[in-house]
Amino acid sequence: MNATQRPFRLRRHLNKLRWVSLSLVFAMLVLLPMIAVYQNYVAAHAYDLLSADEQRFYDLMERLTSPFAADPAEDLDAIKGTTWAGRFFGFKIGDPLSALGQVAASGTLYWPLLLSVLIPAVASLFLGRFFCGWICPASFLYELNTGLGVLLDRIGLRPGRRHLDRRLKYLVLAVGLGLSAATGTVLFAAIYPPAVVGRELYYAIALNGFGTGAVFFVATLLFDLLVARRGFCRYLCAGGALYSLLGRYRLLRIQRIPPACNDCTKCNVACEFGLDPMRDGFGQECNNCTACIAACPTDALEFKVAWRDQDYQGPGHLGRRYRHEHGVAEGEPTNDRENA
Amino acid sequence: MHRRTFLRELVTAAALLALPTPSAAVRSQQRYLRPPGAAAEEDFAALCIRCGQCGQVCPNRCIEFFGAGNGAANIDTPYIVPREQACILCMKCGDACPTDALTAIPREAEAIIAGVRMGTARVDESLCLSYQGKTCGVCYRACPLQDVAIRAGRLEQPIVIAENCVGCGLCERSCIQMPQAIRIIPDHRRARRASAIEAST
Numbered sequence: 001m002n003a004t005q006r007p008f009r010l011r012r013h014l015n016k017l018r019w020v021s022l023s024l025v026f027a028m029l030v031l032l033p034m035i036a037v038y039q040n041y042v043a044a045h046a047y048d049l050l051s052a053d054e055q056r057f058y059d060l061m062e063r064l065t066s067p068f069a070a071d072p073a074e075d076l077d078a079i080k081g082t083t084w085a086g087r088f089f090g091f092k093i094g095d096p097l098s099a100l101g102q103v104a105a106s107g108t109l110y111w112p113l114l115l116s117v118l119i120p121a122v123a124s125l126f127l128g129r130f131f132c133g134w135i136c137p138a139s140f141l142y143e144l145n146t147g148l149g150v151l152l153d154r155i156g157l158r159p160g161r162r163h164l165d166r167r168l169k170y171l172v173l174a175v176g177l178g179l180s181a182a183t184g185t186v187l188f189a190a191i192y193p194p195a196v197v198g199r200e201l202y203y204a205i206a207l208n209g210f211g212t213g214a215v216f217f218v219a220t221l222l223f224d225l226l227v228a229r230r231g232f233c234r235y236l237c238a239g240g241a242l243y244s245l246l247g248r249y250r251l252l253r254i255q256r257i258p259p260a261c262n263d264c265t266k267c268n269v270a271c272e273f274g275l276d277p278m279r280d281g282f283g284q285e286c287n288n289c290t291a292c293i294a295a296c297p298t299d300a301l302e303f304k305v306a307w308r309d310q311d312y313q314g315p316g317h318l319g320r321r322y323r324h325e326h327g328v329a330e331g332e333p334t335n336d337r338e339n340a
Numbered sequence: 341m342h343r344r345t346f347l348r349e350l351v352t353a354a355a356l357l358a359l360p361t362p363s364a365a366v367r368s369q370q371r372y373l374r375p376p377g378a379a380a381e382e383d384f385a386a387l388c389i390r391c392g393q394c395g396q397v398c399p400n401r402c403i404e405f406f407g408a409g410n411g412a413a414n415i416d417t418p419y420i421v422p423r424e425q426a427c428i429l430c431m432k433c434g435d436a437c438p439t440d441a442l443t444a445i446p447r448e449a450e451a452i453i454a455g456v457r458m459g460t461a462r463v464d465e466s467l468c469l470s471y472q473g474k475t476c477g478v479c480y481r482a483c484p485l486q487d488v489a490i491r492a493g494r495l496e497q498p499i500v501i502a503e504n505c506v507g508c509g510l511c512e513r514s515c516i517q518m519p520q521a522i523r524i525i526p527d528h529r530r531a532r533r534a535s536a537i538e539a540s541t
Contacts, residue, residue: 036396043399077397077432085391085438092438098389102439106386110440113389175350184383185413189390199392199416203405207395212408212415 011302015294018133022140025083029137029198033205034061035076042072082198083135084189085116092116095131095195096124096246097239101188104180121246128247132233132240133289137201138193138217142230145221146272149229160227163274166234166285169241176238192239193220193232230272234285248284249307254293256280260300261316267292267301277301280310372410372419373507373526375403376427376456377434377443381528387441390416394433394442402427420458422509422524427458429484429508449485452506457530459507461490461500467521470497479522482514498522 038061041050050058062072069075080087085094092112099117103109120131132139149159172191180187189195196213203211220232233240256277267277270291275281277292293301300316375394379387395403395418402425406414420427429452434444445455461479469476470493477496483489489505490498498511500522509524 032396039399040401073399077436080396080436081391081393081438085389085393087393087436087438094389094391094438098391098438102387102389106383108440110387113439116438171350183413184386186386186389190415195390199390202392202396206401207404211405 006299009299011290011293012296012299013294014290018289021134022137022143025135026137026140028079029082029201030205032080032082033202035065036080036202036206038062038065039072039076082195082202083131083137084192084195084198093119095192095239096121097188097192097242098186098195100177100242101180101186104177105184105186107181124243124246124250126251127288128250128253128284129240129243129287130247131243131287132237133287136194137197138220139233141197141217141221142193142224142233143272145224146229149225152225159225159229160231162228162231164228164231164235168235169237170245172236173238173241188238191216193217193237194239229274234273243287244284250284250288251305251307252288252303253306253309254282254286254288254290254301255304255306255310256313256316257300257302258313258315259317260298261296262298262300262318263316264297266295266297270295280312282309371526372421373427373458373509373524374528374530375418375420375433375442376429376431376452376458376506376508377445378458378530379441379443380530384441385413385417387439388417389439389441391438392416392418393436393438394418397432397436399430399432400425400428403433420509422512423520424513426509426513428510429456429506449488453485453488453504456506456508457527458509459524459526460502460505461498461507461511461522462525463498463500463522465521467517467519468498469517469521470495471521476516478514478516479511482510484508484510 034057038058041047041054041058047055047058065072065076078087078089083095085092085098087093092115094113094116096117099113102113124131153159176187176191189199190213196217200210200213200217203209204214220236223236224231228235254277261278263278265278268275271277272289272291273285273287275283275286288303293303298316374381374384375398378384390405392405395401395405402420402422403418404420405416405418408415410419418433429447431445431447431452434442436442437444443455445451463471465471473495475495477492477498479498480486480490480492480496485504485506488501490500490511493499507524507527511522512520512524515522
């Protein structure tokens with residue numbers, strides 16, 4: 001096989017690492033409510049009153065957590081919350097959109113909240129929409145949903161492939177901020193998928209089952225299946241809009257190496273955000289997910305430190321040879337990004 | 341769908357969400373408490389980011405979250421119904437809250453009495469066993485602020501000291517009468533009291 005002869009390149013495996021990261025975050029969002037329930041049982045001092053199932057659950061959680069926590073009631077409070085707002089060993093960290101939404105709704109600045117979102121916000125300045133690709137628990141489900149769409153396509157049910165305007169999500173962000181201010185509620189908490197997913201998992205596991213947000217989330221899954229692949233993230237997510245704006249001049253970005261590129265379009269097919277890596281079209285929407293790098297058969301995509309994208313660098317080496325052999329002039333638009 | 345149609349529908353949906361009247365109508369009918377240290381009810385929805393951490397840290401699982409039943413503005417905000425599960429004043433929720441929706445208050449009697457005002461207990465003497473001549477005293481024993489927020493009179497008749505009662509609801513939870521003879525009347529203007537305290541000190 002050709003693939004075995006290619007030299008090992010770490011960047012081709014970043015996409016797997018990303019899946020590990022997404023899975024870990026999602027697993028934590030399942031585990032934390034379970035820990036909360038276990039802590040309730042511990043606090044109640046009523047092991048004998050638990051049902052047989054609850055006792056099995058208690059024993060399991062005790063086995064899982066006892067290496068890390070001598071006193072479950074206190075020590076297990078070290079990690080709490082969701083990606084929307086959480087606590088990590090006494091250190092509060094949250095989603096920049098939560099602070100922005102709260103400022104808009106309340107008209108006040110609460111510094112502890114703003115400080116808690118500082119690290120993610122600054123990281124986004126350097127890494128762009130990395131939260132969307134590497135951490136977001138909703139992305140995890142949306143990407144699985146894309147996989148479901150592929151399966152449905154295989155049995156003849158064609159998922160929606162509409163194109164809307166990417167700028168729609170900036171409108172959602174702006175209108176959301178305006179409505180938050182007008183109604184005095186933090187509206188984004190209800191329409192921002194990662195916040196909804198974290199909260200609904202907690203409701204389902206630790207409280208009385210799914211809440212109203214589950215309906216919203218299922219609607220977004222259907223939107224992605226029926227209207228546009230990853231449509232919510234691309235067109236409607238207010239957080240995605242905020243991260244895109246923060247990451248407009250991000251320093252870490254994927255760029256194409258034209259001499260290595262053979263214009264095979266695999267990167268464009270792999271990109272769930274519908275970007276155009278093959279013609280250097282990344283933009284502020286790119287979430288550095290590295291799916292295109294993993295898909296590239298000639299390792300022609302790599303991370304570079306640069307504050308802006310390359311303009312279209314022309315076709316790859318196979319494209320050049322094709323043009324040369326078939327006598328097509330260099331400037332002719334056989335491979336024009338705008339016509340895509 | 342045309343972009344224009346989509347935008348029009350988006351604006352319509354937004355306008356529907358913005359209508360404040362139904363939520364206000366429902367709010368006045370429901371009796372619920374906010375977790376200890378909560379901001380005034382009129383500010384709460386603007387300050388709470390619906391992260392759910394107050395519920396996650398509550399060792400007593402008394403904090404629950406509104407569904408659509410209490411108005412759009414209150415969806416996913418925390419509440420306590422003391423007769424189902426009352427607050428034990430562990431004060432972990434205020435610590436966990438990333439915003440100023442819940443203020444962090446130290447777990448000390450003075451600080452709790454000064455800063456917490458979920459509501460005030462009120463005794464219905466026609467329902468209370470002790471007032472009917474059958475010595476009970478359960479609510480007095482359940483109160484975490486015994487002889488500060490509640491006194492026991494003749495036949496253990498509960499006498500609420502309103503200015504010290506924080507409204508945790510342990511008395512209502514413990515009352516053996518059905519319907520309960522002692523109940524918490526929510527104080528949804530509570531932050532004004534807290535700010536009045538700040539101003540006076």
